Structure formats: structure tokens, C-alpha cells
Amino acid sequence: MGLTRMHHTLSKSHAMADRTTTVNRLEEVVSTSEEFDQIVLQALPILLDRATGYTKRFLRETGQWNDDIEHEKFALRWGSEYLERFRMCGRSEVPCRPLFLFDSLVAKQHSKPEPFCYHPDLLRPLGRFLDGLVARAVVSRDALIALYRHSYGWGPGEVIAVTGLNGLESQRIYKNFRRWRESGWQRTMKEMGLTNTELTELGNQQQRHRQRFNGEAERLIRVAQAHYRKSEPDHYPCLSRSQWADMFAQGYGCDYRIWHLALCLDCMQTAWGLGTGGSAAGEKPRLELQVRP
Amino acid sequence: MSQEEDVDTYRSRLLESLSERSDRSNRDASDPIQVYVNERRVGELEGTGLGARLHVQCVDHIDMVYLRTEEGILLGGLTAPESGFRTDRVRLSSDTVELCVHNAGQGGSLSAVFIPAASVWSRAWKTLAGLADRLTVRGPEPALGYGMRAVVFAQALTAIAVVGLVADRMTIWTTSDRTSTPVLQTAALPMASIAGATRLEQQLDELARMQAKVEDVLGSQQKGMAQLHQAMAKLSSTQETLESNVLTVKEEKEEIEKRLETVSRETDHRPTRQIASRGRGEQEQLEAAIKNLTADNDRLSKEVVSLEEHNQALKTKLQATVMAASRSVDPGPERLLKMADSLQATQQQAPFLFWVTFSDGTSQESIDKWVHEIKGYKGALNEGWQEVRIVPPAVPPDRFLEQIKGDKIVKAARIGQ
Numbered sequence: 177m178g179l180t181r182m183h184h185t186l187s188k189s190h191a192m193a194d195r196t197t198t199v200n201r202l203e204e205v206v207s208t209s210e211e212f213d214q215i216v217l218q219a220l221p222i223l224l225d226r227a228t229g230y231t232k233r234f235l236r237e238t239g240q241w242n243d244d245i246e247h248e249k250f251a252l253r254w255g256s257e258y259l260e261r262f263r264m265c266g267r268s269e270v271p272c273r274p275l276f277l278f279d280s281l282v283a284k285q286h287s288k289p290e291p292f293c294y295h296p297d298l299l300r301p302l303g304r305f306l307d308g309l310v311a312r313a314v315v316s317r318d319a320l321i322a323l324y325r326h327s328y329g330w331g332p333g334e335v336i337a338v339t340g341l342n343g344l345e346s347q348r349i350y351k352n353f354r355r356w357r358e359s360g361w362q363r364t365m366k367e368m369g370l371t372n373t374e375l376t377e378l379g380n381q382q383q384r385h386r387q388r389f390n391g392e393a394e395r396l397i398r399v400a401q402a403h404y405r406k407s408e409p410d411h412y413p414c415l416s417r418s419q420w421a422d423m424f425a426q427g428y429g430c431d432y433r434i435w436h437l438a439l440c441l442d443c444m445q446t447a448w449g450l451g452t453g454g455s456a457a458g459e460k461p462r463l464e465l466q467v468r469p
Numbered sequence: 470m471s472q473e474e475d476v477d478t479y480r481s482r483l484l485e486s487l488s489e490r491s492d493r494s495n496r497d498a499s500d501p502i503q504v505y506v507n508e509r510r511v512g513e514l515e516g517t518g519l520g521a522r523l524h525v526q527c528v529d530h531i532d533m534v535y536l537r538t539e540e541g542i543l544l545g546g547l548t549a550p551e552s553g554f555r556t557d558r559v560r561l562s563s564d565t566v567e568l569c570v571h572n573a574g575q576g577g578s579l580s581a582v583f584i585p586a587a588s589v590w591s592r593a594w595k596t597l598a599g600l601a602d603r604l605t606v607r608g609p610e611p612a613l614g615y616g617m618r619a620v621v622f623a624q625a626l627t628a629i630a631v632v633g634l635v636a637d638r639m640t641i642w643t644t645s646d647r648t649s650t651p652v653l654q655t656a657a658l659p660m661a662s663i664a665g666a667t668r669l670e671q672q673l674d675e676l677a678r679m680q681a682k683v684e685d686v687l688g689s690q691q692k693g694m695a696q697l698h699q700a701m702a703k704l705s706s707t708q709e710t711l712e713s714n715v716l717t718v719k720e721e722k723e724e725i726e727k728r729l730e731t732v733s734r735e736t737d738h739r740p741t742r743q744i745a746s747r748g749r750g751e752q753e754q755l756e757a758a759i760k761n762l763t764a765d766n767d768r769l770s771k772e773v774v775s776l777e778e779h780n781q782a783l784k785t786k787l788q789a790t791v792m793a794a795s796r797s798v799d800p801g802p803e804r805l806l807k808m809a810d811s812l813q814a815t816q817q818q819a820p821f822l823f824w825v826t827f828s829d830g831t832s833q834e835s836i837d838k839w840v841h842e843i844k845g846y847k848g849a850l851n852e853g854w855q856e857v858r859i860v861p862p863a864v865p866p867d868r869f870l871e872q873i874k875g876d877k878i879v880k881a882a883r884i885g886q
Contacts, residue, residue, distance in 0.1 A: 224483065224484060245475060245476060249476065249479055252480055253483070256483040256484075259487060260487060260543055261543070264543050264544075265547060266548075267545075268555070268557045269548055314508075314510075315503075315505070315537055316541025317541075318539050351500075351539075355539070359540070360540055360541075363540075366482055367486060407508055435510075
């Protein structure tokens with residue numbers, strides 16, 4: 177019993193010493209990209225905790241913090257996001273002191289008006305699922321195309337028809353679907369901290385109360401879309417029916433159609449039927465959330 | 470699972486995911502690379518074509534540039550400088566994307582160029598050719614450049630010879646397999662192979678040394694490039710400062726020109742006649758004042774002359790009186806002369822009287838002080854004119870009056886009332 181305790185104390189003090197050494201190394205000047213990669217890779221846990229701590233403090237100071245598991249996960253998720261960006265961009269800053277550079281990057285993010293999409297309802301499993309999907313769609317074309325599947329239940333063919341894409345783009349849509357099914361969805365769920373149990377429970381809720389579930393999903397996805405649509409290029413605002421009709425008829429703005437229609441429920445309704453020349457213009461699409469890809 | 474465990478599991482998962490992403494080689498080569506500026510998608514780079522490029526001009530200042538796969542995996546990025554240029558090469562397994570960001574006062578611009586990996590032969594050829602070129606350029610003397618080119622050419626020849634030797638050896642081995650008897654094979658093959666291998670080893674060593682030299686040269690070249698980029702960045706910032714200074718000077722010049730225009734316009738608008746008539750009036754007033762002054766001066770001169778004459782007459786009378794008295798009393802002539810002198814002195818020390826007015830707002834205290842300074846006594850006050858008596862001054866009265874007019878508090882002064 178006493179030996180175990182001693183062993184535990186020893187290993188704890190070793191860990192503390194290692195941590196101090198790593199922090200000291202992070203404070204020293206790094207001269208090459210390779211050295212930067214190596215030091216940062218070794219210090220990932222320390223840097224993640226640091227970024228998470230900053231995010232928690234930001235949430236506390238802005239009155240958005242609650243001592244619960246949802247908020248803890250939220251802070252961890254954004255800490256990880258900052259760390260990933262730091263790893264990639266910090267290399268271009270050498271020679272530098274990694275720890276100070278990291279702090280400045282997080283501070284820069286937190287000095288923005290809305291550094292992340294925060295809404296208490298987006299911290300619960302359904303909200304987290306939708307937030308994860310839309311947030312991922314901003315940085316991944318696979319996730320963007322998959323949004324059509326998760327929002328309306330469409331397959332690649334329907335997506336191609338609705339957005340009025342040509343042959344070359346169509347091939348890409350099939351590829352996006354395949355890759356999302358194979359790895360993208362799983363990765364996104366993992367990064368959002370959604371467990372299999374939670375995902376199964378979401379599926380069950382949908383089975384039991386389909387209408388209520390979809391209504392709630394629509395409310396939350398609008399919150400997420402409004403935030404993440406700001407990541408679109410500046411020249412992608414909402415359009416009127418005639419403007420959309422012109423775009424579809426002339427065949428330009430392929431990216432515009434794919435991006436904006438996936439991230440805007442209202443424009444999807446406005447532009448409904450234009451991609452197929454009005455042939456499939458039945459009832460306007462409503463949100464029918466699909467949990468699985 | 471408790472809540473703490475749940476959070477710990479999530480943390481471990483995130484860390485695992487971050488560690489996995491250190492391997493950036495798993496990009497599907499046929500997919501385009503998504504380019505993001507300040508977390509907004511701005512376009513994509515074809516991930517297959519030779520020299521595919523993307524140029525983006527932003528109204529806003531560029532902070533960050535990210536490259537992502539279609540799956541959203543971050544491939545690389547660049548932190549843009551506050552102002553000026555920054556270039557960086559993002560390695561994607563064997564391919565490279567060259568990023569160049571330029572931030573200026575009017576916004577930022579990004580240029581991204583995809584450079585696909587070259588094949589082994591073209592890489593070798595390019596390296597040799599590039600090395601030869603660089604050495605030629607770097608060498609200060611053409612002779613040295615040609616010399617180094619010759620060395621590189623010799624290296625290439627050696628490499629070809631080594632390859633040929635190896636091929637030849639292989640051919641001999643394979644043919645000897647078929648033709649020689651087992652006895653000959655056992656005796657000749659080891660000897661031939663040992664000699665060949667030794668030679669090959671030496672040549673390989675030589676090649677390795679040359680390769681190390683080439684790497685050194687390339688390293689120094691890269692450092693030179695980095696210094697060049699830094700110099701460019703400095704130059705651009707200096708240029709910006711200069712431009713802003715020029716702009717400021719221009720603005721100031723325009724402002725001055727505007728002011729001058731306004732002034733000249735105002736001057737033009739004034740009625741010239743009015744100015745002329747005002748000038749004429751002022752001239753007339755001045756002339757009248759001069760005339761008055763001249764007249765006064767003449768009058769005063771006449772008075773002075775008459776006074777001097779009167780004085781002279783009085784002196785004459787006095788002397789006559791003194792002579793008459795001397796005749797009657799017969800006092801000593803010396804005493805009588807003394808009496809005459811003392812009478813003249815008494816007459817000369819009679820107080821000098823003049824009138825003076827003071828500037829507006831002069832206090833009584835200042836007036837008293839001034840009177841005290843000139844050792845005078847105040848007399849009557851009549852319509853603002855103060856009578857002052859002093860011991861007759863050493864200078865003529867006109868000059869005395871001019872002197873006291875020069876005093877700060879004196880507005881005007883005259884002799885007569």
C-alpha cells in the first residue's frame with residue numbers, strides 16, 4: 177500500500193518535471209521549421225490545456241460559461257482547433273518562441289467579435305451534431321456536400337440535379353459523398369465528442385417524434401448556418417428568385433450555388449426547382465435530418 | 470462513465486487526432502487544394518497541373534492563409550505580416566505549394582502556385598543544370614563559373630560511367646552464368662566482383678561527397694533567398710512610408726493652394742474703388758495734420774523769437790538800471806556785477822510751465838510718479854490738460870516737449886494753455 181503510494185507520488189513528480197522542461201523548451205527560441213514541429217508535437221497536451229484554459233476564461237468573461245461537461249467539451253474542441261492552426265501556421269514564423277506565438281494566436285482569435293458559434297442549445301447532442309456538421313462544411317467540401325444529405329436526405333444524383341451541376345462537377349460530388357461516408361462523418365463525430373450512444377439516441381428521438389425533432393433541428397441549424405455563412409466569400413449573399421434563375425440559366429456561379437444553397441435553408445426554398453428547369457419542382461424541401469451519412 | 474472520464478476520453482481523442490494530422494502526405498493527388506484567407510474560402514488550386522496558380526486580391530488585410538484538402542484536413546498555412554511580403558513553401562508529401570502574401574494599406578493579396586513533384590530523372594537533370602547555373606551566376610569570375618560547370622559535367626559523366634559499369638558488371642555476371650564452367654566461375658567471379666566493387670565503392674564515395682557539396686550550395690542559396698525576401702519586405706515597407714510621405718506633402722500643398730486661392734478670390738471681390746477712396750481720404754487727413762503742425766511750429770518759433778527779444782530788452786534795461794544805481798550809490802563795480810549775475814540767474818531759474826495730457830487708463834499713481842521723475846510740480850487741471858512746472862530744462866522747449874512726448878504715459882504736451 178505504502179509502496180504503491182510512493183510509486184504514484186514519484187511518477188507524479190516525474191510528470192511535473194517533464195512538464196516544466198517542455199514548457200521551458202517552448203519558451204526558448206526555435207530556429208527551424210523541423211525543430212518547431214518536433215517541439216510542438218512533444219508539447220501537444222500542454223498546449224491543448226493552455227488553449228482550453230484560455231477559451232474557458234473567454235467564456236467566463238463573456239458570461240457564457242457553465243460548470244458542466246458540455247462547456248468543458250466546447251472549450252476543449254476550440255482549444256484543439258486553435259492548436260491545429262498554430263501547428264500549421266507557426267512554422268512560417270520561425271525563428272520564434274513557440275509558447276508566446278501560441279498565446280498571441282489564441283489572443284488574436286479571441287479578440288474577434290464572434291470567435292466561435294456559441295449557443296447553449298448547440299452544446300447538447302443534437303446541437304453539437306448540427307454545429308459539427310456546419311462547422312466542418314466551412315472547411316471541407318466533402319462535409320459541405322454531405323450537408324445536403326444530412327439536411328434533406330438527398331443522394332449525389334439529387335444534389336447534382338438541385339444545384340444544376342455539369343458533368344465534371346458531378347464526378348466530384350460522387351467522390352465527396354464516398355469520402356464522407358468512408359471517413360469524414362466518423363472523424364467529424366469524433367471531433368465533436370459525440371459518442372455512439374448519443375448518436376443512437378438521436379436516431380431514436382427522430383423515430384419517436386419525427387416532426388418535433390426536425391422542427392428543433394431546423395431551429396438550431398439556422399443558428400449555426402447564420403454564424404458559419406460568414407465564412408463564405410464576401411460576394412455570396414442571399415439572392416432573389418429571379419437572380420438565382422439567371423444564375424442557373426446562364427450556368428455561372430457553380431461554387432456559389434453549391435456553397436450558399438447548402439448553408440442557407442431559405443435560399444434553398446427560393447431557388448427550388450431551378451436546377452432541373454422546373455421539371456422536379458414539387459413541394460419545397462423541408463429539413464429532414466439524417467444522423468447517419 | 471463519469472463526466473470527468475468522458476471529458477478525459479474526449480481530450481485524448483482530440484490529442485490523438487492532432488498527432489495523426491502531423492502526417493500530411495495522405496492527400497489524394499487528383500483533388501484540388503482548397504485555399505482559405507482569414508478563414509474564408511477564396512478558391513482552389515488544381516492539385517495535378519504543372520504550375521497551377523491562384524491569385525487573390527482582398528480589400529481587407531490578410532492575417533492567415535490556410536491550405537486544406539477536400540476532407541478539411543489542414544495541409545499548411547502562413548501567418549501574414551502586418552505589412553509587406555512573406556513567402557513560404559508548404560510541402561505536401563512530394564509536391565509543394567508556394568505562397569506569397571503581400572499586405573499593404575489598401576488591403577492584401579495572395580499568390581499561390583502549385584509545384585508538382587518532378588520525376589527522378591528530371592529532378593536529377595534539373596539539380597545538375599541548376600547547380601551549374603547557380604555556380605556560374607555566383608562566381609565572380611567567368612572562368613571560375615566555367616570551371617565549376619566543367620566539374621558538374623564531370624560528375625554527371627562519372628555518374629553515367631558508374632551506371633554503365635554496374636550494367637556492364639551485371640551483364641558479365643549474367644553471361645558468365647550461362648557460358649563459364651563451374652570451376653572458372655568459382656575462381657574468376659569473386660576476383661572480378663571484388664575489384665569492381667572496390668572501384669564502385671570509391672566512385673560512390675566520391676559521388677556522396679559531391680552530393681554533400683551540392684547540398685551545401687543549395688542551403689546557402691536558400692539562405693540567400695530568405696535574405697532577399699527580407700530585403701524585399703523592408704524595401705516594400707520603406708516604399709510605403711515614402712508613398713505616404715509624398716501623399717502627405719501633396720495634401721499639404723493642395724491645402725496651401727486652396728488657401729491662396731481663397732485669399733486671392735477674397736481680394737478680387739473687394740471693391741477697388743472703395744480702397745482707393747479710403748486711401749485718398751487718409752492721405753488728405755495726413756496732409757491737413759502736417760499743415761497744422763507746420764503752422765503751429767511757425768507760430769511757436771515766432772513766440773520763441775519774440776521772447777528772446779523781450780529777454781534781451783530786459784537784460785539791457787537791467788544793465789542800464791545797474792549803471793544808474795552805481796552812479797548814485799557808487800558801490801564797488803565788482804559788487805554791482807555780482808548782483809547783476811545773481812539777478813540773471815534768478816530769472817533763468819524761473820519755473821518752466823507746460824501742459825500735458827496722459828494716455829487713457831493711466832493711473833494717478835503713474836502720473837505722480839512721472840511728475841516726480843521729471844522733478845516737477847503739478848498745477849491746475851483744465852479739460853484734461855495737466856499743468857506741470859519744472860526747473861527750466863537744459864534743452865530748448867521744443868526739444869523738451871518732443872522728449873516728454875516720447876514717454877509712455879504722455880499722450881500730448883504743449884507750452885501754452
